[in-house]
Amino acid sequence: MGWVLRLAETGPDAPTESIDLIEIHRSSGLADIANLGLTLSEAKELLARVQQAMVAAQARDHAVRRPSCASCSGLCHLKDWRPRRIATPFGEVVPRLRRWLCADCGRTETGIDWPENCRSTPELNELHANLSALLTYRVAAGVLAHLLPVETGTSLETLRGHTIKVADQLRDAATGPCAAEAPALDISLDATFVRSRHDGERHMEVRVGNVEAPGGGRQVFGTVAKSGTSILALIGRNLAVMGRNGDTKLTAFTDGCSGLRSILTDAGVKDPPILDWYHIAMRLQHAKLSAGGLADETPGRPSAKGFIVAQVERLHWRIWNGKAKNAHVTIDRIRAVMYVFKNEARRRGAGASSGKLWHALHEIDEYLTGQSAWLVNYAKRYRAGLRVGTSITEGTANFLVNRRMNKQQQMRWSRGGADAVLQVRCAIYNGTLGTGFGHLFNPGHEPSQQLAMAA
Numbered sequence: 001m002g003w004v005l006r007l008a009e010t011g012p013d014a015p016t017e018s019i020d021l022i023e024i025h026r027s028s029g030l031a032d033i034a035n036l037g038l039t040l041s042e043a044k045e046l047l048a049r050v051q052q053a054m055v056a057a058q059a060r061d062h063a064v065r066r067p068s069c070a071s072c073s074g075l076c077h078l079k080d081w082r083p084r085r086i087a088t089p090f091g092e093v094v095p096r097l098r099r100w101l102c103a104d105c106g107r108t109e110t111g112i113d114w115p116e117n118c119r120s121t122p123e124l125n126e127l128h129a130n131l132s133a134l135l136t137y138r139v140a141a142g143v144l145a146h147l148l149p150v151e152t153g154t155s156l157e158t159l160r161g162h163t164i165k166v167a168d169q170l171r172d173a174a175t176g177p178c179a180a181e182a183p184a185l186d187i188s189l190d191a192t193f194v195r196s197r198h199d200g201e202r203h204m205e206v207r208v209g210n211v212e213a214p215g216g217g218r219q220v221f222g223t224v225a226k227s228g229t230s231i232l233a234l235i236g237r238n239l240a241v242m243g244r245n246g247d248t249k250l251t252a253f254t255d256g257c258s259g260l261r262s263i264l265t266d267a268g269v270k271d272p273p274i275l276d277w278y279h280i281a282m283r284l285q286h287a288k289l290s291a292g293g294l295a296d297e298t299p300g301r302p303s304a305k306g307f308i309v310a311q312v313e314r315l316h317w318r319i320w321n322g323k324a325k326n327a328h329v330t331i332d333r334i335r336a337v338m339y340v341f342k343n344e345a346r347r348r349g350a351g352a353s354s355g356k357l358w359h360a361l362h363e364i365d366e367y368l369t370g371q372s373a374w375l376v377n378y379a380k381r382y383r384a385g386l387r388v389g390t391s392i393t394e395g396t397a398n399f400l401v402n403r404r405m406n407k408q409q410q411m412r413w414s415r416g417g418a419d420a421v422l423q424v425r426c427a428i429y430n431g432t433l434g435t436g437f438g439h440l441f442n443p444g445h446e447p448s449q450q451l452a453m454a455a
């Protein structure tokens, strides 16, 4: 059996005859499941032919419209025909466009508003950017060629170029729709690193953060330091989108880095940022694990170990309850008994637990000493239903940066390339890439976020 797919144009000026696009044949019956329905290659061929036929009709329709001169409104005469090569998600098309000449002022007119050096449709650019933000350029190009009738061998440079172009548009875009005015917003800022391909530089700092409304809804943002994307502008824009006004109470979270703190101050956060509980909790966890791993087979050690384990618990409780001063006392008590574990045997493949514990305590001590002003009574906040940290941001940083940009150790980034991928990843997460502004304020996990997080 066989089918012919026929395309018929509609409308008052449509030609009466239709175009045969493609003929498909199958042996009769369904003995072989491989014969069921369209094959991928037939579907790709079909899409390409629909696209060619549509564009040819659009070009023909466009050619009969005689434009008037854009500068003097004079009468235009036919000058010549010019083909324009345009890549689309459904293959390359080459519409022939009439060029007109203004009889009065000599201006060349085409009657189209396409950008001068544009070689692809915005939708293809976005598709390239979207996939490139989730996959490596090479894999993204492969996936597209596998599924769509795009030119095979689309260069990685093309995908990179489109990603940068879409990122530029995202940076320049006006603020999207704004939420209702928010009485309170939480903002967090964190830093991570990607490997640099620039000479004399191993890593580049990447700053990522999010703005959250207590009732739900959030926006993520990020930028590669010194890439030209202003972190202050990003913060301002995201606060605006989340409904900040003059009365909005801003609460900021960050780790100990003073650079991030001053950014938050510059962004208009008046109260000192709170030291993110997540950062302390991680170090307390290290301390707990190494205390639990202390060797206790020699006399005197079991009781010392028991004392230390209990004191580390106490340390946790004291910091959680905002008693940083007393926490110092606890650290001193632990240190006072640690001589018992001097010359502790190293375990295979790892340092001695006492060494790790000493290190973890040192880090906690540094937080308590250097950042005591940023420590709060986390327990009290927690009981009041307020945020104590942004462990959520660690996951966000991981999604925004690590999954794509640190996936392979050898992956090295240019500043502009890394920032472009970051802008697109943020837009995917926020649901603002392309025309889909609709997901912005749904609290919880939107499908677009789940898809994005899976990548």
Ligand SMILES: [Zn+2]
Pocket (backbone or CB within 6 Å): 069, 070, 071, 072, 073, 074, 102, 103, 104, 105, 106, 107
């Ligand atoms: Zn003119």
